Amino acid sequence: MSRVDAVRAAARGSRTAQQYDPLGAMGSRPLAVVLGAAGVLWALVVSVFDRDVVGSPTLSALTVLLLAASGAVVIAASSPFRAPFPRWAFVLHVALLAAASVASVAAQWGPDRNALNDFMCLLTATGVVMVAPYRPWRDLAAGGLALAVVDAAAWGTAAAVFPHQVPVSVAAFLGAAPTLVLTAASVVFAWTFGGLAERVQIRAGSYSVARAERDGIAESVQADRSVILARDVAPFFAELRTREAVTDADRARARAIADGIRRAMVADADRTWFEYAVTVGGGTAKSVDDPDGLIATLDADQRTVVRTFLRAALGAATVDPARFHATVRHSEEPGAPPDRVEVRMDLAVDDSDVGIHRTFDPYFAVLRVTFPDLDVAVRPSSLALRFSYDQH
């Protein structure tokens, strides 16, 4: 296996479809919502109308509540506003489903002649599918197997205590089978997606500047410099050549021109890409408070994502670029590594919080995957973003 393949395989095992394609995961989120809602509705209907065993209505209600809670966890954690889907949410989702599965069997404790009306063996299976775009294949496999074991234990116990034509081993396996099958499907989905995405994903580093464009840039820079040369330097030197001797006035003028050029050169050299992007977007360089030029230590992908948000934000009809402000500092969080940098951006937005979400949620989805600690504060008429990163 080549080094590239090894890196790809490692990435494939730890990254999720949501991390590879945050915008695509955002598009498939309605499926999680529909599956969650449909599962709760089905559980509710079956609990009320289609139980063979009267059992415990309280436990039936608890089953539906646990199921609803697991759905709520997925719906909340899959929001692009909170991306990426955290492992603790996945663990909680699995634990709630497992508890619901046990509660469901306990709710109809007795000789069940048609175990197919126990919806939980199917809903634990769809529960794994719901989170397939959001967790890596290893997590899906572990979570799915855990749920299958719980289903098998619950169904097997019920079949052992209340035997009814079906052998215990068969009942236990049938309880686990849907979850095993859909876990396999989810794992294959996550694995295949990771493999394909590794090959086709957009990397800022994969772009290059075409030869023609290089020529254009060089010409443009040369033209900029030529203005200074033609306006100040060339006439001075031409005039100097006509003199027989250098005077104090000539020396003073030479110093003045040199100081002006040097000041412009130092300012250019110290200006970061971020200040340039803000200026191009209609803001002012003064609105960027980054005395140490720390924003320059973002890597190419991170810069690309920040640049995309910045352009969208400053170009939005509801945003006044003049009221944009950004602060970049070494992180002062207790326990933060010394090379940790914290970025804060504040914007005045002439829109409601709902409108701000509607406009910027896709950008938050990409930003959150790039900067997992992104904190977004949305209030009517204002938007504040804070994130941190390690210097590269």
Added chain:
Amino acid sequence: MLGIPTHLAPRVNAWSTVRAFHAAAVGSVVAAAVTLLLYRLADPDVRVAGAVLALLPMLAMIGVHVQFGTWRSAVAFLLVGGACTWWYTTVVEREVPAGWVTSYLLSLAVIPLVLVGGAGAVASRVVVWSIGGFVVGRLATAVAVLQVGGPPRPLVLAWITLGFVIALVLFTSRNTARSERVQPELLRSAREEHVSAYRAGVEAEAAAILHDTVLNHLGAVSLAPDGPMDPQLVRTIEADVAMLTGKQWLAPTSPSSEAGPDATVAAFDAMVDEHRAQGLEVTVTGDPAALSRLDATGATALLRAVGQCLANVRKHAGTDAAEVSVFDDGASCTVMVVDDGRGFDEQETGSDRMGLRGSVRERIGRVGGDVQVWSSPGSGTSVMMTVPYARVDAGDDGGSFAVTGESDRGSTR
């Protein structure tokens, strides 16, 4: 990473979904076989060998369809799968006593027919194939149940699977309008990122050139004694102004600009001679031919940086002698410029002094090299510049350009 290009995202998603369907189909067949075998182990009166055998051709045809993925293989799978489902149903109906288990088992055989057919990336085609597979499975089981004389089987699991497939395909195959708007923005930014980095490199090189020429001359004029200007300074000013206002003095490196190894060594000698002509006693040691192994961009940057170091010695070191040593360490070319002048403290060099920063450090950095300076007041100065032969561009494309025109003559650190 910035996501998947808009035009590829639906294909990646659809292909991953199709693979997941195939896995679920195989899983469903295996689950049916395992259930039957468990039944057989628990109850020897239940003879399920025929049903398990019926699943094997279906499993084989899934493999064939996964391998070939054509509409012909899909049709073949539906035909073989339909026949296998009929065979399987007749055995299960006869042998398995519990009604709900029978229905469950029949669904497990129909589910692969629902899942395997659609092998394309087009959502509507997947849905049509799934419905077709469901109809084939439903017909096969219905015929077998009628033949055996069993009760009607609802096949709830198969119905749920069909609904699930349709919902999954329809939801996962669509891209939201907002996603389609943002993805090209990311692409645009990725491109801008490179253009910006490249432009920054060109601007830095332009600044270094201006520093080494115009600022140097202005400094010389500001310090010139009363009387006529030094003829050498006049000649240099005229040449540089003509170059800077005339031809293309900033241009990307091209193969044609690579004048060859001999030219590099000749340019090095000319640069050293120029400083000698201005009164600096320069001793060259080591192997200057090592410079010839550098590419045009690396050689240009290194020669200009060495020139700036010698200019610094001449102007600031308070000595009229310097040594230039050239080494070849196999992977890179190293040049050391050493003087025993008054030295300086780099930390105390003003931030507006661009000589060492722009014309040496950043210039060498742009071609992937490294600069080390050893100096302190009173102990002379040593500047070591290392440029790799197989150059890795620092800052993306930022270093891939050279400057044509006059050589460097610097004045400030």
